[in-house]
Amino acid sequence: MKGRQEWRGAVVTRAQSIADGIRLIEFAVEGGLPPFEPGSHVSVEVMIEGAPAIRSYTCVSSDAGHIRLAVKRHENSRGGSRFMWTLVEGARLRITLPENRFALSWRASSYLLLAGGIGITPIYGMAKALSVRARPVRLAYAASTRGELAFAGELSELMGTDAEFFVSEEGRRIDLAAEFAELPPDGEAYICGPLGMLNAAKAAWAATGRPSSRLRFEVFGDSGERPEVPFSVEIAGIGKRVDVASDQSLLDALNAAGVDMIWDCLRGECGLCAVDIVELNGELDHRDVFFSDEEKREQRRMCTCVSRLAGGSAIIDTGYRKS
Numbered sequence: 001m002k003g004r005q006e007w008r009g010a011v012v013t014r015a016q017s018i019a020d021g022i023r024l025i026e027f028a029v030e031g032g033l034p035p036f037e038p039g040s041h042v043s044v045e046v047m048i049e050g051a052p053a054i055r056s057y058t059c060v061s062s063d064a065g066h067i068r069l070a071v072k073r074h075e076n077s078r079g080g081s082r083f084m085w086t087l088v089e090g091a092r093l094r095i096t097l098p099e100n101r102f103a104l105s106w107r108a109s110s111y112l113l114l115a116g117g118i119g120i121t122p123i124y125g126m127a128k129a130l131s132v133r134a135r136p137v138r139l140a141y142a143a144s145t146r147g148e149l150a151f152a153g154e155l156s157e158l159m160g161t162d163a164e165f166f167v168s169e170e171g172r173r174i175d176l177a178a179e180f181a182e183l184p185p186d187g188e189a190y191i192c193g194p195l196g197m198l199n200a201a202k203a204a205w206a207a208t209g210r211p212s213s214r215l216r217f218e219v220f221g222d223s224g225e226r227p228e229v230p231f232s233v234e235i236a237g238i239g240k241r242v243d244v245a246s247d248q249s250l251l252d253a254l255n256a257a258g259v260d261m262i263w264d265c266l267r268g269e270c271g272l273c274a275v276d277i278v279e280l281n282g283e284l285d286h287r288d289v290f291f292s293d294e295e296k297r298e299q300r301r302m303c304t305c306v307s308r309l310a311g312g313s314a315i316i317d318t319g320y321r322k323s
Helices: 080-086 117-132 152-162 176-182 195-208 250-256 293-298
Strands: 007-019 022-029 040-048 051-061 066-072 092-096 111-116 137-143 163-167 188-193 215-219 231-235 240-244 274-281 301-303 313-317
Touching: 007 066, 022 080, 040 066, 040 080, 051 080, 051 117, 066 080, 066 117, 111 117, 111 176, 111 195, 117 137, 117 152, 117 188, 137 152, 137 176, 152 163, 176 195, 188 195, 195 215, 231 250, 240 250
Parallel strands: 111 137, 111 188, 137 163, 188 215, 231 313
Antiparallel strands: 007 022, 007 092, 022 066, 040 051, 040 092, 051 066, 231 240, 274 301, 274 313
């Protein structure tokens, strides 16, 4: 079973490299599009080894009936980025209408935007929207190399000194504590980046004593802190064993095995695809932002769309039984 999603046909109208390892892919959507805000994402039906699968991508921006996505090539990913990189102008596929779970509040006196690598995708639209409306905003954008800074030229031209770039190979990293200290008490911070960056930001924010509701974040589904390795699960009440490859999500493996699942965001945010851990012979690699740190330490539940085992096996309970 799936979450509620409205699918539309789409045609690729542009596909080009915009930074090292990053391609911008533009789609014309059949039937037009409703207006949507920065931070919105869409699901895309991709083909992996000849079988359809669903992947979620953040919308960079849009024009009348078009959606743009920026996709980073991940050689060791679950295959979605490799498929997206094969798309050329005229290619047809299916995508969903945009949804937004990472929306700007528009209530703050000032905004701090933090991006790490391909995490610039939602932050880029926020930076443009805030700058156009002349709202106080600062962007701190980190990448491993200068060539990986997508949209850097445009953001510099738009924001001037309000945009600062931190390149790790040049010895520069974002000082999160310093950034938060400069933000006014009623300001808000928005961050998208790898899991390590997000965890560091959450810890630094908590140390300030500021309300947690004023730190908004989004994380990549494939940005775990451990390498992907194969593992297996047994489904309680069904008696079925499912093997999960290193380049496959647990949710994909369960769906392929005919196990009834419900899911929606595919980003570890909504919790719909979560399952109970009945028995664990290994260690969980939590990659979601749905469960609290305490819940993750308990290792009793996991989001199957992004989280996985760091090897070993487990018995899980999906909540479904054979009729």
